[in-house]
Amino acid sequence: MLCNSTTRKQMTGMVGKHYDLHHKFPVLLQNEDGTSRFSSTFSPQQIHQAVVYQIYQFCRDKNLVFVWVYLYSNWYTINEWNTWARSTRDAFPSAKTTMMVESHWRVLKRVDLLNHNRPDYLVFKIISKTCAKKIRQFNEKIARRVTTPSWENDFRSEWATLASRELTDDGESLYEVDTARWVCGCPYFVHSRFLLCKHLVSSRMVWWLGMP
Template structure:
């Protein structure tokens, strides 16, 4: 809803020290003719432009839009797609509250048993005229609690008993837990839905953090993108109702992009401002530092910054009272210099590397001047080539009209030639 033509607006954000930095925008016409992979193809072309400019992300966070997912996995082979936690919860809660009976059954119990032997192929839904109870209301919070735990488990984070599980083991244990719950409570429709949409071999690694075994994404949601849309609409487009597409593009290029660049420079170059997450991090750190430790003993490693307690692996900042109190008192500048990382240690004061990001931005700006060469319009390229040839020939004609001796000795003539060349 950003323009009168109802073009869909996409944005690619990069994570830099825990904040989202917009890199590029894409408008796609939403006229109902984007089936058969057309939208996926357009997004692929868009992402390829970012890849050629040096963008090599480890994670791709999105909602459950398979056009975006397919495009990202095609452009960056091996990238970890991470579905937004907020969108997952919203989709799960909406489906659990819906008791409408499906028109057909797409669940294959035999195929599921071939992947996990503990699955009973006979435990499957059947089409009858009777009403179904998809999921009792009192059980819905339990389902989400289990799924939330499954999402957060990771091979780099120890379990309660101090073990480090592989990604495959985490997946198997999660499937077994959710399957046993559905079977014990006689909920075959719920099990069929969870298996088909979330837990089968083609879906689990899209939302489990364990889908990437050697790295852990700092972000769990794409709320920074939602916040960006809020800023765009309320701070820059608030005066316009369904503005023209060219006006939206003008506002983005002339106002939004410079605004984001200034914000980036204030945080990382001039360092007059702080990342938004640091205030919440400091508040949560101090609150956890005052909590009383119980008698439970968990595997805790301050050097790698990991803990086996249940609170650690679901924490937004990967902190818990055990690690904080084991680390002890910290200097006041700690909260301004601490950084989060994808790998061990998940938290330390080593400076982050933003040079690669600056190089990417520089390349991106350099390419803006050469975008005519990037276009697939051969006619435009041919016209530009002919203009360059004509200009060069005119310069040669001017030089031939000048006497060789005076050309080398007369400064006034050289200045006139320079002015002619500037004009051309």
């Protein structure tokens, strides 16, 4: 064990926030004396430098030498960073699919390849079974709407919750709310599962209702 559970929780939360950053998302900042706040965007290179420095300072302050070595060599070198960080892609994904992909291949390995370790057999199973199942699920949930995706109720619930929240007068200008690009600089948006926040939801509802 390289660190205690409390430190590990703080660290995993920090790494998760590092993943969420993107060069198209404004970030809320404040000047040195703390008298004013503003939003700004950063390049992918600037984001990488900033997160490496933050995780380094965190490990240094807590004297976690081996944790820093592990994190940097396995997660934060530029090559490793490019494999998982959202800011290394121009388009930003709305879902974290690594877990689903890994789960999919684990089933293929443990079920289909367990007693039949043949690549040609695996290709046959993917084409005849896996792809057919995915196409059927897409048609049921998206094309024909026979059933709804499991995440849709969560999306509706979060939208309704955000729509009921009050807005501050300077929120739209402070966070550079842009419904056309669907981005906002508020802290809630960048870490939202569905890329939602009360500023974007409110602006969209005003547009739907035709309000000035």
